[in-house]
Amino acid sequence: MRAIQALFLFASAFFAIEAIAGDPAFSPGPEPDLASARAFSPTYWTEGLHLTAGVGIASSIYTTDTQPDRFGIGPNIRTEVGWYLYNGMALELSSAVNIIRVSSSLKLWDTQFALGIRTRIGRFFSIDGGEPYLRLYAGWGPAVAVFSSSQSSGTDRIHLHGPLGGIGFGQAYSTKFGTVIFVELGATTHAFRNYDEVRDAGVLPQTLAHGAVTDGSQIFNAHLSVGLLAF
């Protein structure tokens, strides 16, 4: 069942990229923006709602005041729902999901919800003909320490919650099919204020314990991702 799910997800991702990229072998072409006479491009941001999404790689360092730093690497999935105010500035509601393998027995599933701005920053920072932009964001989110097996206390995972802030520097390009793609390098810091110890019991997860985080737990995260303008 998991193999079939994985196959469907892989195929879907493949076709999504092909379709959004506008390859006529896979789709009838990019959907016209009915509200705008001129298409969105890296140098001309049309006003209104736009959705961008990307995948990439993330690395994280998990630090506390009481334990050695832990480093991990893993996939990154990010999406931004942006309200483009004018050509060059957008307000964004974003989500980034990083699944970081810290050790064979521990994964960090870090979800970052944020509000932020995206702005173009001038061709001085252009790389290989791209249109540079900057993203600044702040928000809140859960990071989940997922254990490969239940702990002696019965805990399956620990949910940590806290504020986050970050910055992203990217380059936008236009493909030969007219699709806008992004390459972005970013960094986020995610501090934790409280925690829940959770066990999977029955149909709903059960919270075994919760409290304030007092050991200065924090994740420093960097990501490199490639994204597309979905619409």
Place this chain on the structure above:
Amino acid sequence: MLFALFVALSIFPSTVFAAEAPQYVHETRTEISGTEKALTFGAVYLAQWTSYLTMQHRAILDHGSFENWRKYPFDPHFDRDGIGYNVIQHSIAGNYYYLFYRSRGYTRKTAVFWAVASSTAFEFTIETITERPSFQDLYQTPILGSLLGMGMESASLFFHSQGTWPYRVLGYIFNPFTLFPMSSYGFRAAPLIGKAGAGAAVTWEF
């Protein structure tokens, strides 16, 4: 092995037949009345209630109450679900919201908007029988789901366009809403331009 077969099936027909075959496409409707939008949303809402009551009856019996239903909408939080549930299963559910609205002729943007509306309605007025609304679900179900749906739709269009029944079956599996007789999907006239001349493909729908 299965993956290799899938790749072979995907690549071979597109290279050989894609240029001549009539295309199976989605047709966006520019005018959708308010009444139709309300009925479409209502149909999704009814389906949400039905699936919730049938698939979550254990959770409803064990944890559900009218008091939850009354109080929880005002108390959203970050849920404690696992990654398989939050990222994978919710994305699959959101994918069906998106595909359904697309099958009614909505643009990508409006289909995402209505997927957000349906997902929000589920979180605040249905699932609150047993759970508080979840910030993760409110965002990830419609957004990740819609992105997944864009891929599913494209895969379905591609497979339908191959024309033969094994591919048509795959097309229906990737997007079951292409089965709907009144859907906005179908074979459409496709111009044929080649070395020998130009013309148009005869098209059909079933």
